[in-house]
Amino acid sequence: MAENQVVLRHVTKRFTTRTMGTITAVDDFNLEIKEGECFSFLGPSGCGKTTTLRMIAGFEDLSEGEIELCGRLVSSSAKNLYIPPEERDLGMVFQAFAVWPHMNIFDNVAFPLKIRKVAKKEIAARVKDALKHCSLDGLEDVYPGELSGGQQQRIALARAIVTNPKVMLLDEPLSNLDPKLRETMRFEIKELQRQFGFTIIFVTHDQSEAMAISDRMMVCDMGKIVQIDTPENLYNHPNSRFVHNFLGESTFINVEVRDGRVFPKGDTSQPIGLTIPEGTKGEMVVATRPNAIRLNGGDGAGFRTHIEKRIFLTDKTEYLVPVGAQLVKLQTPHRVVFAPGEECAIEIANPSWYPPEDAAAEAERARRNII
Numbered sequence: 059m060a061e062n063q064v065v066l067r068h069v070t071k072r073f074t075t076r077t078m079g080t081i082t083a084v085d086d087f088n089l090e091i092k093e094g095e096c097f098s099f100l101g102p103s104g105c106g107k108t109t110t111l112r113m114i115a116g117f118e119d120l121s122e123g124e125i126e127l128c129g130r131l132v133s134s135s136a137k138n139l140y141i142p143p144e145e146r147d148l149g150m151v152f153q154a155f156a157v158w159p160h161m162n163i164f165d166n167v168a169f170p171l172k173i174r175k176v177a178k179k180e181i182a183a184r185v186k187d188a189l190k191h192c193s194l195d196g197l198e199d200v201y202p203g204e205l206s207g208g209q210q211q212r213i214a215l216a217r218a219i220v221t222n223p224k225v226m227l228l229d230e231p232l233s234n235l236d237p238k239l240r241e242t243m244r245f246e247i248k249e250l251q252r253q254f255g256f257t258i259i260f261v262t263h264d265q266s267e268a269m270a271i272s273d274r275m276m277v278c279d280m281g282k283i284v285q286i287d288t289p290e291n292l293y294n295h296p297n298s299r300f301v302h303n304f305l306g307e308s309t310f311i312n313v314e315v316r317d318g319r320v321f322p323k324g325d326t327s328q329p330i331g332l333t334i335p336e337g338t339k340g341e342m343v344v345a346t347r348p349n350a351i352r353l354n355g356g357d358g359a360g361f362r363t364h365i366e367k368r369i370f371l372t373d374k375t376e377y378l379v380p381v382g383a384q385l386v387k388l389q390t391p392h393r394v395v396f397a398p399g400e401e402c403a404i405e406i407a408n409p410s411w412y413p414p415e416d417a418a419a420e421a422e423r424a425r426r427n428i429i
């Protein structure tokens with residue numbers, strides 16, 4: 059069993075600003091990341107991803123709690139203990155291409171070894187090796203400005219691996235690259251991880267990127283951990299409307315449960331044939347994926363409605379159908395063809411049920427986004 063390499067215990071960070079008062083950017087985070095794991099922090103802007111990463115790196119102190127790296131306590135608010143970033147044995151790659159334009163590639167990559175006072179001969183060998191692993195061999199004398207975005211980000215990767223760190227912190231490292239290059243770099247990062255065996259903490263807004271790269275992910279919202287699990291489990295068993303919406307396409311239907319039947323909110327003319335989970339009553343949200351709603355003919359099984367709109371997508375067709383006062387989105391393979399205005403019926407299999415969105419939470423999310 060792999061050991062825990064990054065451990066956060068009750069980690070909390072509060073910021074006080076003159077205009078907005080105190081904000082708890084990170085609220086009681088408890089986390090255990092295992093050796094060799096690729097673990098992503100995922101969530102909307104302002105949820106606390108970067109602050110958490112900065113606390114792990116040692117750039118930010120803690121309001122409460124403690125952090126352990128490779129079995130060593132590196133931050134503790136109670137003990138007033140802070141090991142500086144350069145003594146934490148971490149590799150880091152950040153969003154902006156943080157390479158020094160006035161240094162050639164060799165000097166950029168050699169920098170972390172020079173400040174550690176490694177012998178010249180060893181520096182030459184290790185830089186050569188790091189450049190080879192990042193497909194930059196032969197470019198030692200070139201300056202970063204002469205290279206493409208992807209190559210510049212490879213310099214940052216080479217500089218991060220040259221010290222052979224146990225943990226690699228990657229903060230939106232691919233966000234400045236075009237989509238094709240992002241995909242290639244994702245594979246390259248995973249390949250470097252396989253060869254060097256480091257643990258990755260990856261911060262991103264992009265759910266598909268996080269799903270592709272991660273063994274486990276943490277979804278956070280407004281400074282709180284909402285769910286930690288494998289990409290598959292998060293997608294198939296989201297524990298809240300927020301996670302459902304954040305990971306993959308979602309279709310939500312506001313409903314009311316009355317006398318053992320489910321109706322679209324505000325319209326009791328036709329029930330939706332759904333099995334009601336035990337103890338569910340009143341207003342609820344039924345959540346599913348657009349491709350998990352079955353579209354039948356007008357005389358088929360399900361909730362009777364009609365096609366309001368049809369949208370051709372490259373690999374599927376999307377339909378909007380009224381359910382009470384709401385327009386519900388569903389997607390079918392191209393062989394299922396309905397025309398706008400045509401009668402139809404829809405069936406929803408195994409949806410998730412959530413309480414209606416909390417207006418106070420929405421307001422707080424908006425407040426955090428503008429700070």
Ligand code: ATP
Nearest residue numbers: 073075083102103104105106107108109110426429
């Ligand atoms: P993004 O994806 O936009 O980078 P994030 O999830 O990384 O967002 P953080 O940068 O960690 O979020 O910020 C969390 C909250 O803490 C935000 O509301 C932010 O405005 C606030 N915050 C972060 N750093 C500071 C600071 N130095 N002073 C005051 N508030 C801060």
